Amino acid sequence: MRVQIEKLVEAYGPSGHEDQIREMIRSEIRGIPDYITVDGIGNLIGAIKKKSKSGKKVMLIAHMDEIGVMVTHVDEQGFCRFIPLGGVSTLSCMGSRVRFADGTLGVIGIEKRLNTNSVPKFDQLFIDVGATSREDCPVQIGAAAGFYRPLEEIGSRLIAKSMDDRIGCVVLLQVMKALRRTPHEVAFVWSVQEEVGTRGAGPAAYGFDPDVAIAIDVTRTGDTPKGWKMDVSLGGGPAIKIRDQGMLADPRIVRHLREAAEAAKLPYQMEVLEHGTTDARAVQVSRIGVPAGVVSVPCRHIHTPSEMIDEADVKGAADLLLSFLKRPIVL
Amino acid sequence: MPQAKRKSHSGTKTKVKSGAKRAPNRAKLTVGVVKRLQELSEAVGVSGDEGAIRKIVLNAIDGHVDQVSTDTMGNIIATKKGRGRMHVMAAAHIDEVGVMIVAVSSDGLLRFAPNGGLDPRVLIGKPMWVGREKIPGVIGASPVHLLNRNEQNASPSMESLRIDIGASSKEAALRYVRPGERATFATPFENLGHTLRGKALDDRVGVAILIELLRGKALPFKFTAAFTVQEEVGLRGARVAAFTIEPDAAVVLEVTPANDLPAEDEANENVHYNARLGFGPALSLADASSLHDRRLVAHFEAVARAQKIPFQYRQPGGGGNDAGAIQRSHDSIPIIGISVPARYIHSPAALVSREDIANTIKLVRAGLEALSPKVLSRK
Numbered sequence: 001m002r003v004q005i006e007k008l009v010e011a012y013g014p015s016g017h018e019d020q021i022r023e024m025i026r027s028e029i030r031g032i033p034d035y036i037t038v039d040g041i042g043n044l045i046g047a048i049k050k051k052s053k054s055g056k057k058v059m060l061i062a063h064m065d066e067i068g069v070m071v072t073h074v075d076e077q078g079f080c081r082f083i084p085l086g087g088v089s090t091l092s093c094m095g096s097r098v099r100f101a102d103g104t105l106g107v108i109g110i111e112k113r114l115n116t117n118s119v120p121k122f123d124q125l126f127i128d129v130g131a132t133s134r135e136d137c138p139v140q141i142g143a144a145a146g147f148y149r150p151l152e153e154i155g156s157r158l159i160a161k162s163m164d165d166r167i168g169c170v171v172l173l174q175v176m177k178a179l180r181r182t183p184h185e186v187a188f189v190w191s192v193q194e195e196v197g198t199r200g201a202g203p204a205a206y207g208f209d210p211d212v213a214i215a216i217d218v219t220r221t222g223d224t225p226k227g228w229k230m231d232v233s234l235g236g237g238p239a240i241k242i243r244d245q246g247m248l249a250d251p252r253i254v255r256h257l258r259e260a261a262e263a264a265k266l267p268y269q270m271e272v273l274e275h276g277t278t279d280a281r282a283v284q285v286s287r288i289g290v291p292a293g294v295v296s297v298p299c300r301h302i303h304t305p306s307e308m309i310d311e312a313d314v315k316g317a318a319d320l321l322l323s324f325l326k327r328p329i330v331l
Numbered sequence: 332m333p334q335a336k337r338k339s340h341s342g343t344k345t346k347v348k349s350g351a352k353r354a355p356n357r358a359k360l361t362v363g364v365v366k367r368l369q370e371l372s373e374a375v376g377v378s379g380d381e382g383a384i385r386k387i388v389l390n391a392i393d394g395h396v397d398q399v400s401t402d403t404m405g406n407i408i409a410t411k412k413g414r415g416r417m418h419v420m421a422a423a424h425i426d427e428v429g430v431m432i433v434a435v436s437s438d439g440l441l442r443f444a445p446n447g448g449l450d451p452r453v454l455i456g457k458p459m460w461v462g463r464e465k466i467p468g469v470i471g472a473s474p475v476h477l478l479n480r481n482e483q484n485a486s487p488s489m490e491s492l493r494i495d496i497g498a499s500s501k502e503a504a505l506r507y508v509r510p511g512e513r514a515t516f517a518t519p520f521e522n523l524g525h526t527l528r529g530k531a532l533d534d535r536v537g538v539a540i541l542i543e544l545l546r547g548k549a550l551p552f553k554f555t556a557a558f559t560v561q562e563e564v565g566l567r568g569a570r571v572a573a574f575t576i577e578p579d580a581a582v583v584l585e586v587t588p589a590n591d592l593p594a595e596d597e598a599n600e601n602v603h604y605n606a607r608l609g610f611g612p613a614l615s616l617a618d619a620s621s622l623h624d625r626r627l628v629a630h631f632e633a634v635a636r637a638q639k640i641p642f643q644y645r646q647p648g649g650g651g652n653d654a655g656a657i658q659r660s661h662d663s664i665p666i667i668g669i670s671v672p673a674r675y676i677h678s679p680a681a682l683v684s685r686e687d688i689a690n691t692i693k694l695v696r697a698g699l700e701a702l703s704p705k706v707l708s709r710k
Contacts, residue, residue, distance in 0.1 A: 015622060016617065016622030016625070017625075038709045039662050039663045040579075040580075040624075040658075040662065040663035040664050040665045040707075041624075041658060041659070041663035041664075041665070042663075042709075043663070070616070070617055070647045071647070072602070072646045072647050072648060073600075073602040073603075073646060075600050075602065076600060081602050083617075083647055083648055085617070085622075141616070141644045141646065141647070142616035142617070142628075142644050142647060193622060196622060199621075199622075199658070199659055200663070202659055203659055203660075203661065203662045203663030204662070204663075206661055206662050206663075207661075207662030207663075
């Protein structure tokens, strides 16, 4: 699992530029599901078709994209102005390194600030790719970059620039590989463009038309100094979402997930998230509505280049989903 | 799209501060297209009341399509048959920004609400056409003599503005106008030579281009044009049209702001130009409603280079258009946005370059003619 995590969290894949991630996952799952497809917007779907009479159509979804930046202008000196792709904070930009699709590296710099008490605006930031002029700048308008940090291990924790949501992608891979027996037809969806507004998930749900859907994503924790109050902690086990800013989880799915965790004697936490949302938001309201829930991997420092997770929570999330998929789902 | 291998289109030595080379191409726009654009620009079609525009479009494409219908919302769906299994959609919206009359006050003035994105600062003092009969009115402004310094510096609120049609009483006004009717800028179209000026060029320019596409020879695949309604109030028509058409790919023909005038401080580069007048069709990469399909962007870009049609990229940023709604309909549809740059949109008079329109027509046709399922394959 560690090798898989390392490969996926270090790879390049800002929103709309998920190709490299998709190819990695596609080659990982080759031969396992009954069919693999990629839809128009770029979602990767691998599905296991067999199901028993009482089985349901279950969709599991985790997003491949990460937050990043996109170049809007290259100036005469070869500096790149940019906009954020997804929820990027200017505070975590300063001094950060970014990497473009072709491997070009850049450092985010800032104009002189007269008022250092205010939060800088994106207008004041630029990417320095080491160019000396517009002519020798290796990137151009429209080029997208992700933040650039290697995976690091500190104690039982892992830090990387894109745990959100490559760790969810890893959970799906683990579940697909370990799934032996299920009464259900299961679609594993690695989605695109979640960070810019859960844009891939709706079409994926429309295409598969599931009876039940579970998103796997990271969630905040309430265990850091003077942080938001929240009853989720790192290492406390996977979190079963009750609500977030964009959706109310279907209570039947919440109950099934709890029962699945208890049946497998797995530690778990209940999650009420004040900010943020996941692909489940878009899936829940597609077509005539889909009972939806979320299994979250607790994560600190979300949307910074140093997102931290606990490996035990990742394993717990996969085990929880495996237990869920083995059991009948009664709605 | 291999970013590093692409030659920067703006990478030429030039004295232009904004850093790009003006297109050498001299594409010509025919008199017929200009005339039709004039007709489209001067017709009134505020969101939700696009009937007048629909009439012009239906008339212009009559006899040039194999099938045409108007759906529940008012979108025109027009199809030209073709070979193969591929089905491509192109969309342009027929509505325009404007206002809706919400009440008539006892003094005969008309209170209104904005219909689409409007800045109250561009409204004050402007002549308006009210209702389908184009009743002349004006959005009143207090003369400068009577304003104190605070009032001079403040932007008026939308709620404080009224349209005056010269009626002396509520009863008199109601003989001409009813709440619920729309109003828009009373701007006659002007041909200024290299540029064209008019109201509602967003998106009547796109509409004119789409009409030209249909009037030209058939494309090598099934092609459906959607003239969509209610874009300015939230991409509402396009979503429905895309569900009806269910294409394999879609091209959205639009107008995008050209904010290319020199920055106030001439020593600084204008880094927020969005697009530039006279630099050719603008290909969208990212806006607030969509990240555009990079395979389609690469395809149109390659065709433009091969045929030496000038083009530019619209700066990634805010804004949005029908592409966002179309992309996420059904199980998703690859989309591209191609726009004619226009100065001063969402105001009484926008300015477009004739050459940009001609080059956009050229690029859209050439790009579509070369489009095949291969462009969209993911190995």
